[in-house]
Amino acid sequence: MTATLAATASPTRASTRLGVLLMVLTVFGPISMDLYLPALPALTDELRAATSTAQLTVTACLIGLAGGQLIAGPLSDRFGRRRPLLIGVTAYVIVSVLCAMSPTVELLVLARLVQGLSGGVGIVIAQAAGRDVYEGGALIRFYGRLTVIGGLAAVAGPLLGGALTTVMDWRGLFLVLAGIGAAILLWVALGFGETLASEARTTGGFGRVAADMRVLFSDRRFVGAVLVQGCVNAALFAYLSGATYVLQGVYGLTPFQYTLAFGLNSAGFALFGYLAGRTSERWSLPGTLIVGVVMAGMGGLGLFTAGLTSVPLVFVIVSLLLLVGGTAVTSPPSTTIALSDYPQFAGTASSILGAARFAFGGAVAPLVGVAGALNILPLGIVTTGSVALAALAGLVFLARPRRAS
Numbered sequence: 001m002t003a004t005l006a007a008t009a010s011p012t013r014a015s016t017r018l019g020v021l022l023m024v025l026t027v028f029g030p031i032s033m034d035l036y037l038p039a040l041p042a043l044t045d046e047l048r049a050a051t052s053t054a055q056l057t058v059t060a061c062l063i064g065l066a067g068g069q070l071i072a073g074p075l076s077d078r079f080g081r082r083r084p085l086l087i088g089v090t091a092y093v094i095v096s097v098l099c100a101m102s103p104t105v106e107l108l109v110l111a112r113l114v115q116g117l118s119g120g121v122g123i124v125i126a127q128a129a130g131r132d133v134y135e136g137g138a139l140i141r142f143y144g145r146l147t148v149i150g151g152l153a154a155v156a157g158p159l160l161g162g163a164l165t166t167v168m169d170w171r172g173l174f175l176v177l178a179g180i181g182a183a184i185l186l187w188v189a190l191g192f193g194e195t196l197a198s199e200a201r202t203t204g205g206f207g208r209v210a211a212d213m214r215v216l217f218s219d220r221r222f223v224g225a226v227l228v229q230g231c232v233n234a235a236l237f238a239y240l241s242g243a244t245y246v247l248q249g250v251y252g253l254t255p256f257q258y259t260l261a262f263g264l265n266s267a268g269f270a271l272f273g274y275l276a277g278r279t280s281e282r283w284s285l286p287g288t289l290i291v292g293v294v295m296a297g298m299g300g301l302g303l304f305t306a307g308l309t310s311v312p313l314v315f316v317i318v319s320l321l322l323l324v325g326g327t328a329v330t331s332p333p334s335t336t337i338a339l340s341d342y343p344q345f346a347g348t349a350s351s352i353l354g355a356a357r358f359a360f361g362g363a364v365a366p367l368v369g370v371a372g373a374l375n376i377l378p379l380g381i382v383t384t385g386s387v388a389l390a391a392l393a394g395l396v397f398l399a400r401p402r403r404a405s
Contacts, residue, residue: 043170069120300380
């Protein structure tokens with residue numbers, strides 16, 4: 001097994017083109033979430049839906065992204081990375097077309113759930129395949145780059161969505177998602193070779209998966225990393241769900257101005273993700289994680305303050321930047337802590353980590369709209385509370401050193 005893993009992690013296997021493709025696969029989450037956000041208010045009006053109901057289209061996608069990873073991760077440990085990936089991306093293309101054809105918000109919510117399920121396959125396999133081919137400092141740098149490309153996709157998504165809303169409606173935006181998925185499918189079919197050798201795959205069906213999960217959940221470092229990342233990402237997805245209403249509804253930004261503000265924060269996400277990858281490798285994984293949680297907490301407190309009293313737009317923008325930047329800083333160290341010790345079932349470990357990000361986000365996203373589209377306070381409460389829980393999880397599970405086995 002050791003020889004197999006060493007060979008798998010060799011520079012020959014870890015080619016530049018493969019690394020780029022793995023990073024591109026991570027765009028499923030942000031591009032599915034962000035491309036149509038500038039059109040969310042228009043979608044709400046056209047389908048005659050309540051604000052909280054329309055936000056369920058965001059929640060459904062998040063839950064689907066979580067569930068898809070939980071399914072695809074263990075399957076990729078059993079059958080390899082390539083076959084589940086091809087099936088998932090194909091399904092993503094088909095269901096994106098179905099989203100565009102949805103006549104009611106209820107059917108759109110269902111279609112978004114399936115879109116998330118299929119999109120989660122690309123995310124989890126990108127992380128697991130990265131663990132197949134990288135280790136040590138290269139693994140930390142790879143997860144830092146995943147954070148960066150996720151941030152860049154978050155920039156491109158709303159910018160493209162804002163521009164496209166001038167020439168098409170929200171249905172057209174889902175057709176664009178189908179086109180993006182089709183391009184990625186072609187790239188995967190032509191450029192993605194199997195990264196998990198047959199002798200390194202797991203056997204034993206569901207019983208083996210359950211045993212692997214018991215090992216993972218008995219490791220306090222793994223559990224701590226999952227909880228920290230899940231809670232911080234809950235704050236991030238609350239922002240994704242509520243910022244369009246806050247910035248357009250409360251502060252009167254046009255869809256294009258909102259896109260610029262969103263792009264600024266997303267650029268900060270990419271920048272801080274890159275810096276976090278470097279500091280995690282050269283300085284400290286726990287130290288970088290603490291910095292990220294503190295930054296995100298400051299952003300959440302800023303939004304909470306904005307919900308209690310009138311503040312200028314720049315105060316809200318800076319708070320959002322701190323929130324998303326802090327989330328980006330936590331990603332490389334928490335991902336490395338969670339996955340570095342488990343190359344033998346990286347798909348399962350990656351699926352749990354990825355599912356926590358989206359499941360926690362899906363659970364809180366509807367809460368930011370409970371007081372209507374013109375109230376910031378729920379967003380401040382949800383983001384501050386989520387980051388506080390992340391800090392508590394870090395103290396409980398990660399602050400104490402691991403006991404010798």
